[in-house]
Amino acid sequence: MQSISCSDEEKKFQVRKLEISDKSKGFIELLQQLTVCDSVSDQEFQSCFEEIGSYGDNHVICVIEDGCSQKIIATGSVFIERKFIRNCSKVGHIEDVVVDSNARGMQLGKKIVEYLTDHARAVGCYKVILDCSAKNKAFYEKCGFEQKELQMAKYFI
Amino acid sequence: MQSISCSDEEKKFQVRKLEISDKSKGFIELLQQLTVCDSVSDQEFQSCFEEIGSYGDNHVICVIEDGCSQKIIATGSVFIERKFIRNCSKVGHIEDVVVDSNARGMQLGKKIVEYLTDHARAVGCYKVILDCSAKNKAFYEKCGFEQKELQMAKYFI
Numbered sequence: 001m002q003s004i005s006c007s008d009e010e011k012k013f014q015v016r017k018l019e020i021s022d023k024s025k026g027f028i029e030l031l032q033q034l035t036v037c038d039s040v041s042d043q044e045f046q047s048c049f050e051e052i053g054s055y056g057d058n059h060v061i062c063v064i065e066d067g068c069s070q071k072i073i074a075t076g077s078v079f080i081e082r083k084f085i086r087n088c089s090k091v092g093h094i095e096d097v098v099v100d101s102n103a104r105g106m107q108l109g110k111k112i113v114e115y116l117t118d119h120a121r122a123v124g125c126y127k128v129i130l131d132c133s134a135k136n137k138a139f140y141e142k143c144g145f146e147q148k149e150l151q152m153a154k155y156f157i
Numbered sequence: 158m159q160s161i162s163c164s165d166e167e168k169k170f171q172v173r174k175l176e177i178s179d180k181s182k183g184f185i186e187l188l189q190q191l192t193v194c195d196s197v198s199d200q201e202f203q204s205c206f207e208e209i210g211s212y213g214d215n216h217v218i219c220v221i222e223d224g225c226s227q228k229i230i231a232t233g234s235v236f237i238e239r240k241f242i243r244n245c246s247k248v249g250h251i252e253d254v255v256v257d258s259n260a261r262g263m264q265l266g267k268k269i270v271e272y273l274t275d276h277a278r279a280v281g282c283y284k285v286i287l288d289c290s291a292k293n294k295a296f297y298e299k300c301g302f303e304q305k306e307l308q309m310a311k312y313f314i
């Protein structure tokens with residue numbers, strides 16, 4: 001029997017930290033909507049999960065689970081960089097924000113970004129930054145971000 | 158007596174990892190040429206140095222010391238982000254690259270970026286990324302980077 005009410009939006013779409021059991025709830029398949037993401041063995045997943053977990057508050061991955069389907073339908077991550085600048089301050093880097101293509105228009109992306117931003121602020125960051133495509137710029141502006149610099153990349157493979 | 162030959166460019170401008178004694182060699186003053194960077198007490202410096210050092214290969218700050226003046230004249234950092242995407246791969250993030258205003262035009266910035274890029278590649282990153290202003294774009298293109306996305310930021314203070 002399903003104990004979660006599907007009509008209770010608050011229960012259904014709560015942001016929480018990634019759990020190891022989320023692999024079987026479509027977490028990797030969700031990332032595949034974002035970028036190249038091969039299937040990962042249970043062992044590889046566990047190893048990566050434990051490594052990221054070992055960083056504690058310095059690297060947090062959050063998710064939203066659909067309480068009805070028990071599928072992961074949104075995710076994002078933030079890691080904290082320690083700096084010498086700004087009196088040995090910290091910067092939060094938001095990465096890998098994605099919402100399931102069937103779950104868009106419900107402000108889930110905004111919830112994810114707010115959760116990650118709140119975390120960065122709580123651990124003492126003076127700012128939080130991210131990189132996005134031009135088509136996602138307006139979304140992040142609605143989340144309170146402004147464009148600052150250009151992202152440059154060099155690929156090894 | 159000065160044992161380092163000032164005419165030996167290779168000896169003078171070698172890239173090495175940050176050492177705790179670099180605080181007294183103008184490391185913080187160099188960062189002040191980049192951005193807001195208040196003076197830091199010896200204790201604060203040591204605490205930050207030890208925290209970053211505890212990340213081992215996952216967070217490296219490198220410097221170039223002028224062998225004649227024994228001043229730090231260039232620096233940059235890279236930290237390694239573990240990902241679930243790309244078969245649990247890694248991305249290198251280059252930050253805080255700066256060359257002393259009196260030491261420009263000697264390819265020191267390129268040396269710093271190459272050192273950090275080589276480190277990211279050596280530890281298994283599939284790419285290395287950074288954010289820069291439009292005026293520095295051409296420099297990073299010469300270093301083999303290409304523009305990909307837009308950097309967005311949200312400030313807490």
